[in-house]
Amino acid sequence: MLHCFLLRHLRYSTPKPLSSFRRSHSLYPLTIREIFEQKPLNQSVNLTGYLLNIRKQKTHYFLDLFDGSLTNNQKHLQVVAPLNAHPSLPHLTYGCSVNIQGKLIPSDHPKQEYEFIAEQIKLINSCDASNYPFKPKSNETLVTLRQDEHLRLRSKLSQAIFRLRSQLMYSIHEYFQEQRFIQIQTPCLTRNDCEGGGETFRIQPYKSRTTGKDKEYFDTQVYLTVSGQLHLETAANGFGRVYTLNPTFRADKNFSRFHLAEFWMLEVEVAGLTQLDKLLDIYVHLLRTVAGQVHKKCSEEYKHLLTHNIQPKYLEQLLNQTEFPRITYQQAVEYLRKSADFHQFSDNDDFTRAHEHYLCETVMNNQAFFIINYPKKLKPFYMLVNEDESTVANFDFIFPSIGELSGGSLREHRYEQFKLCLDELDITRDLQWYLDLRRFGGLPTGGFGLGIERFLMALTGIDNVRDVILFPRYYRHCDA
């Protein structure tokens, strides 16, 4: 009781919000966005940023200052600097970084309300402009930006993309907070390599810095995770509604525009689910709500992408369709067999990208759709076997131009059946902990994974996954 009392009576003086100009100014370095919003007239302030344009006029210089704080990438702060007032002025070049002390004052010009007058300019770093990949007024493309992963966040195009990515991540957390999910961090290092889903990376004995010798660190072979699902299920059995948003690793030797060796994946697991349809409803609700938030919050970013002719071709589907078609694996096979190209499709074969593409483009008229109830033998061991004993309660969500955006299923929660299944695969010993969930009264759960980079492609219309992750890692490529 004493402790309870102490806790309840902890006095807590809330840190002051930073809404007022003065407070914000004093805690974080002031940004151009705050100048535009707060209009601190006649106060001497300091700004740090890059010069994007330097124009000499008769009585002064015009400097365009950029600091990445504005979401409207067409705008800069135009700084007016009196001629000869600053010895460094003639030496300033495109791309250099400066600190400017100055004041916002009411303008005499009929076309603008305010102007920012420099009082003192300090050069921080000059810019090796001839080697700098981004030229004044040039229009960078995604392909050229990819050559300079470490510099591309200084380009306005990449800024728009990564602002949108940041908003997407936050909107996902908001959604699950609203729905009372618990966020779990599943481990990257795991002893499982048997979850299916591609080749895995292994952890090497580490080289000791002191002796230079290779040493084992763990007492077992350890891999980088290909999915946090199995671990996440332990949490769904405790909390009911859980998710994890983590890096995931696949060692697939694949150069395609869809594949990364390290990518971010949202994984969701919900207890109490016994009908596949309900899982699909949850999935669609998540997609639509998050897409809606991103669309609402990132209007400036979408506008900027359009100036580069990057069109969110499939965003409208995500925003407005309350239902997506749901066909069974068997129905999908029948559609394929009606086509000239795929009429010889064999029973129980897996779909290739070509099959998915045909189904989505031709059969579904470029509409995203679900394929459900795959043959058991095509899918991992943990999926719930349907009453027909030959198919599983799973889905793949096929998206135009991308292919598989997500996969999910109900899980085989029945202890006896599941033990037999693990025994047959000879993995009971490795997965005793996972089987334990069922042994001690496990709940029926269902869930899915959603690759963040592919979701970003769906949201933006960008068609290469390497453009939506800052430092892409893929086959033969780990720069910086």
Add this chain to the structure above:
Amino acid sequence: MLHCFLLRHLRYSTPKPLSSFRRSHSLYPLTIREIFEQKPLNQSVNLTGYLLNIRKQKTHYFLDLFDGSLTNNQKHLQVVAPLNAHPSLPHLTYGCSVNIQGKLIPSDHPKQEYEFIAEQIKLINSCDASNYPFKPKSNETLVTLRQDEHLRLRSKLSQAIFRLRSQLMYSIHEYFQEQRFIQIQTPCLTRNDCEGGGETFRIQPYKSRTTGKDKEYFDTQVYLTVSGQLHLETAANGFGRVYTLNPTFRADKNFSRFHLAEFWMLEVEVAGLTQLDKLLDIYVHLLRTVAGQVHKKCSEEYKHLLTHNIQPKYLEQLLNQTEFPRITYQQAVEYLRKSADFHQFSDNDDFTRAHEHYLCETVMNNQAFFIINYPKKLKPFYMLVNEDESTVANFDFIFPSIGELSGGSLREHRYEQFKLCLDELDITRDLQWYLDLRRFGGLPTGGFGLGIERFLMALTGIDNVRDVILFPRYYRHCDA
């Protein structure tokens, strides 16, 4: 213009909020928490969960149903099930999972307003109760829970801890959203192994599933990241205010209660910072705001921890101190030399845990404090060298009972100086991309890292890091 037009006119029908009982009921499986909140009187509903207690009375059974949805861990849903009404009832044991169809009705009893009457009970999985580690009414300890990482989220003690962890993660995102930071995901796979900060794990050539042979995947030696800071600086140079909340890896051969091989780290980087004091102000504001949010949102969880005698001994400091003492490395050395134990402390030696402990407990009277301006030679190459040319503009934040909670610094942003420094260390070629930031007009930046698990220890008073991460990985230990 056409595309702009299209985008602006995308009709977007907002997905309905899930506040009403009916809607929530139909999308997500209903939880006990929702029953308590929404009181759906006389409606037949379905609940899935575990039985924690089964008491037979003359005319009925009382069943305690638990589904992990309640933040108040002392409460359950008490289900009244008529005797003989359900053939499975006599077979139900502690820990089994059930689906109960029933109704909430007004109660006749003077002491309770409502009661939940079961209409139909289905056994999902029985529980091997004799081997199940959590016994009825037993009071698990953190030490016993650690033996069953995969099951511990079914215990109420671990539930309180991991609810608090989930809230902490969300509160961090909220803070940075409010402060207009951009969230970056820095890579786990990196070619840098020269950032300092301990031993590193290497990625092994992967074993091909098809041929079984070992093959190189990347064109270079690749490591697991020990810090995202260098990558994050590329983003700070674009956006100004950025953070990353990612897994981080250290191969230190350390069994201590503070060390993990895989842990989560918040890293923050802010452009335009030129004074170390400002960086410390930002750090304290973050700590206090986030601690305040967690304290506010997790009162039930804190109460539950207190029932296990887990006291947040140092939470009041985090909530109420607006300033923490700031002493220089040199002052810290002088304090140490005044003590009997450490009077022979050598110039330019690094502090051990014993030194930090003495300073915090004895000199600072168990108050958290900053040590700033370490000798250059004790710290990594990227820290800003002070005007004295011998110290760097850095800080370590020392926390009672934990030791170093965070480290941070201003970064050496001056191109010429920094190039000389990299040349001297012979790492210019490896870090050309990082040097490039300065070559092309880089901004002065500063930042810090904050280990999430240690922060959780500071917030809760839990004294072993293995209790606040779901699947801890450390030397010789990678279970599940």
